[in-house]
Amino acid sequence: MSLDTGRLPPAVTVSGEALEVLRSNTGQLTTEVGQHLEQKLPWYKQLSTEERASLRLIAQRGIAGLGNWLQDPAARSLPLVNELLGPAPTDLMRTISLQRALQLIRTIVEAVEARLPGLMPEADRPPMLEAVLRYSREVAFAIADVYARAAESRGAWDSRLEALLVDAVLRSEPGEQIASRAAAVGWQSSTGVVVIVGTAPDQADAVYLSHLRRQCVRFAADAVVGVQGDRLILLLGGVTDLRNGLERILAHFGEGPVVYAETEGPIAQASRCAQSAFAGYSAAPAWSRAPHPAAAQELLPERALAGDAHAKEALISGIYTPLLEAGHGLLETVDSYVNAGHSLEATARELYVHTNTVRYRLKRITEVTGWDPMEPRDAYVLQTALSVGRGL
Incomplete structure (x- = not known):
């Protein structure tokens, strides 16, 4: 019937x-x-x-x-x-x-x-x-x-408010304006922001964005999702487990790199963090073995080569200057070790020191900078920092 x-x-x-x-x-x-x-x-x-x-x-x-x-x-x-x-x-x-x-x-x-x-x-x-x-x-x-x-x-209006917040952060608008826009979307976290940038999928419609937002709030107290052109941007606050959270949402991005940056400050001060994530996203293809997702901090050499002033500043303040101030030939040791093909003996001969002295200095370099010159990728980061620090 x-x-x-x-x-x-x-x-x-x-x-x-x-x-x-x-x-x-x-x-x-x-x-x-x-x-x-x-x-x-x-x-x-x-x-x-x-x-x-x-x-x-x-x-x-x-x-x-x-x-x-x-x-x-x-x-x-x-x-x-x-x-x-x-x-x-x-x-x-x-x-x-x-x-x-x-x-x-x-x-x-x-x-x-x-x-x-x-x-x-x-x-x-x-x-x-x-x-x-x-x-x-x-x-x-x-x-x-x-x-x-x-x-x-209401959902459409909330999406517009979120888009305005994303735009304000990316454009480095005054902190008061960013804070005001964050309050409008109900942002609660007082400190700690993660910015994630990746390629937007072809069907990044309202339903897709809503689903992605629900996935984000499982590991973050605040989640703002925006699409600008072919890029998908996430602003997350109060993140409890970033590593597992990234694995949860990675499939929601389109093909291409996914780069994230973190700051301990409030959302009103997240513009520099967002700029680092965007710069990392643009520079990531230069590193063929870049992790997926990658931290913007891991892409400092590629970002610096692309002209990112923040990356150059980070290389100088985080590597070059500490090594220079630490003395004891640490800068010279990095330079010699890299140019000698990562050979302890060749480095020792060039510096007229014992190989154990080279080992000690390499260990000290790791302690001072957090980058291990005996690891190929870390050695490249250190070498780039020396080049930037010397004005090359």
């Missing part, structure tokens, strides 16, 4: 006397509904006086709307039910959640079902009960539709 979903069921017919009884008892029914709500819904008592009055007004509109619905056959459609309720769904949405709104409708129907038949002429009681059930069903669908459209609109 097939269902004809395009045809409405036959209209419910009641007498004019029944309609008059319904209209004349709207006030009494509304009062009894209010009492029933207080008895059946614990959360109803916790509402403010103004909120309870708003819900009672909604009940009154609904009961009055039942009479109009019965009288006008054209009202048996979902759009007209929305109009029939007037601003009620909007009032309802501001006061309670959708789940509670549906509980409210169910409780109102129970109260009306219990009282209304006793007021009706006997012949009108069965059709009136049927009318209450069908009308309440349409009202429930109408209110659910209003909530759904409001959620969709």
Whole structure:
């Protein structure tokens, strides 16, 4: 048996006397509904006086709307039910959640079902009960539709606010403006920001971004997602497990590098962090064996070669200057060791020292800079730092 979903069921017919009884008892029914709500819904008592009055007004509109619905056959459609309720769904949405709104409708129907038949002429009681059930069903669908459209609109607005925050951070707007935009999206973390940049997939629509955001909040207190051109940008705050978190979201990026940068400061001071992540993303192809994802800090040589001033500054302040200040021939040892093909003996001969002295200095270099010259990649970072520090 097939269902004809395009045809409405036959209209419910009641007498004019029944309609008059319904209209004349709207006030009494509304009062009894209010009492029933207080008895059946614990959360109803916790509402403010103004909120309870708003819900009672909604009940009154609904009961009055039942009479109009019965009288006008054209009202048996979902759009007209929305109009029939007037601003009620909007009032309802501001006061309670959708789940509670549906509980409210169910409780109102129970109260009306219990009282209304006793007021009706006997012949009108069965059709009136049927009318209450069908009308309440349409009202429930109408209110659910209003909530759904409001959620969709709110989601679109939130996405615009997030895009403005991402843009403000990337453009290095004043800290006050960034903080204001962060507050607008509900950013809670006071310190600690991670910026992740990668390639956006082809289908980076609202549904995709929403799903990615839900994945991010599993390991971060705050998550802002934005797309600029072909790049996907994440601003994360309050990250608890970055390594596992990155593995969780890596599949959401398109092909190409994914680079992240961290700062211990607040979101208002995250612009430099974001610039480092973007510079790392642009420079990552220069390192064929770059990890995926890669930290912007791991890409200092490539970033410096691409002209990133922040990377050059980091190489000088984090490597060149500490080695220079540490003395004891550490700079010379790095230079000789790299140019001698990473040979301890050749380095010792060039510096006129014992190989054990070279070993000691290499160990000290690791302690001072955090980069191990005996590791090929670290040695390249150290060599680049020396070149930048000497003004090459």
